[in-house]
Amino acid sequence: MTGQERSPEAEFLARLDGLTTDISGTARVSLAEMPGRMSLSRYRELAATRGGTVEGISRSGGSLHFQVKRARTSATTQRLGPEFLSGPSLTELRDSPPAREEAARVLRETSVDVLSDAVLDAVRGRHLAWRRKVVRFGWLSALPAVFAFTGFLAPDLWRDGHTGAGNVLAIASLVSVVLFAVLLPLPIRFEKSRKAAIGDYKSAYERVVSAALVPSGRSRE
Numbered sequence: 001m002t003g004q005e006r007s008p009e010a011e012f013l014a015r016l017d018g019l020t021t022d023i024s025g026t027a028r029v030s031l032a033e034m035p036g037r038m039s040l041s042r043y044r045e046l047a048a049t050r051g052g053t054v055e056g057i058s059r060s061g062g063s064l065h066f067q068v069k070r071a072r073t074s075a076t077t078q079r080l081g082p083e084f085l086s087g088p089s090l091t092e093l094r095d096s097p098p099a100r101e102e103a104a105r106v107l108r109e110t111s112v113d114v115l116s117d118a119v120l121d122a123v124r125g126r127h128l129a130w131r132r133k134v135v136r137f138g139w140l141s142a143l144p145a146v147f148a149f150t151g152f153l154a155p156d157l158w159r160d161g162h163t164g165a166g167n168v169l170a171i172a173s174l175v176s177v178v179l180f181a182v183l184l185p186l187p188i189r190f191e192k193s194r195k196a197a198i199g200d201y202k203s204a205y206e207r208v209v210s211a212a213l214v215p216s217g218r219s220r221e
Contacts, residue, residue, distance in 0.1 A: 008036040009046060016050045016068065025070045025088075026055070032063035084127050085202060087209050090115055102211030112204040123201040130194030134187045141183035144176035 006014065011034055019027040031037070038046075044054045047068050056067040093099040094115055103114045113119045150173055 005035050008034055008038050009042075011035055012038070012043065012046050013050065016047060016052065019068065019070075021070055027068055027070070028058070028065040029068050030063055030065050084124070084198065085205060087205070088212070090117060090120060093208055093212060096212040099208050099212035102208045106204045106207055110200065110204055112200055114201070114204045114208045119201065123198050126197040127194060130190055130197055133190040134194060137183060137190060138187040141180055141187060144179040144183065148173050148176035148180060150176075 012029070015029050019029065021027040040054070043066060047054050047066075050070070052068045052070045054066050055069050058065050058067065093103070100115070107113050
């Protein structure tokens, strides 16, 4: 090996750095004309340093290729909760011709502009507003439910001769049960409203993502 040649590690990392992934975050890395070979575990370790995972090995034209999947950006963030959206960012979708075509079709059919940042922000705002209500009233309904269990202590107080205290605790427990029954439907109703508020956009977004994934899926067959 001359001084100008790269080591197998350096060459593989250079090829990883030059990858262009498809909409699913997957790309093929050719091992053709590598200055040397390494163990599969070493390839996996190097891919991990670039935020990728080796998901498969294929042979094409007499050369080996690794299918490397990189972590994708997401259309949602941690604070939004897992029930909002999970998938490629709008930037990734805009870079996909099939996604743009499907987005235009969706816009004509449903008037939902999937690739608009302003539309996504508005949907995100509705999601957050309803989610705050779900969480808030979920906690409010949980508090009387917890306190209702203190009613089980009333018989002990009665047996010990603390009739008044036992009666107060029993009444308080009964009131807590009633409050729980009144409050419990609220977070359930708010969760339904949250899903309805984002439902149209979520369905449209999933259509666009599905359209973007089809070409890459066929190319891997």
